[in-house]
Amino acid sequence: MDNSTNPENSTEEQGITLRCNKCNRPITPSEAVLTPTGYRCPDCVRQQQKIFDTSKPLDYVLGFLLAAVVSYLGSLLAARIGFFIFLLGPATGAAAAEVVRFATQKRRSKALFRLFTAGLIIGGFPRLFILLLNIFWGINMNAMNFYAVLPLIYQVIFLALAIPSGFYRLSGKRRL
Numbered sequence: 736m737d738n739s740t741n742p743e744n745s746t747e748e749q750g751i752t753l754r755c756n757k758c759n760r761p762i763t764p765s766e767a768v769l770t771p772t773g774y775r776c777p778d779c780v781r782q783q784q785k786i787f788d789t790s791k792p793l794d795y796v797l798g799f800l801l802a803a804v805v806s807y808l809g810s811l812l813a814a815r816i817g818f819f820i821f822l823l824g825p826a827t828g829a830a831a832a833e834v835v836r837f838a839t840q841k842r843r844s845k846a847l848f849r850l851f852t853a854g855l856i857i858g859g860f861p862r863l864f865i866l867l868l869n870i871f872w873g874i875n876m877n878a879m880n881f882y883a884v885l886p887l888i889y890q891v892i893f894l895a896l897a898i899p900s901g902f903y904r905l906s907g908k909r910r911l
């Protein structure tokens with residue numbers, strides 16, 4: 736078909752029944768985005784997200800660095816308390832979120848949430864790295880056992896709890 740490259744025609748051919756509830760443009764089911772007020776086209780959704788992006792450049796730096804620092808401090812504490820990481824993990828994520836929220840004066844954006852999450856992960860790396868070295872050292876010393884690996888498992892659980900807790904606290908998005 737010679738006019739198959741025309742987007743107007745190709746959408747007609749696919750039997751479009753959906754329309755964006757803001758700009759009334761026909762949209763395919765695959766590109767339609769379900770919002771609380773109904774289906775929207777990707778352009779309108781992007782437009783709306785821009786309104787909510789209030790972050791300033793410095794916020795990204797602060798969001799990343801502060802998350803990394805709080806996460807690192809949490810991981811130091813996690814190394815000492817063992818099982819209580821199940822409380823410390825979520826608390827560390829929430830604390831990082833509150834610190835960043837304060838430092839950025841509650842400005843928000845998707846990019847900030849991503850950098851914040853990256854900061855939480857990076858902040859946990861030094862402890863993970865040291866524990867991994869310990870385990871490899873333990874293997875060399877022929878002293879490999881469960882109790883050698885346990886601190887590493889605790890640190891991984893600590894991070895796995897801190898990251899979603901911090902993300903949801905900062906972004907305000909509810910768990911799915």
Ligand SMILES: [Zn+2]
Binds near residue numbers: 757759776777778779
């Ligand atoms: Zn639209």
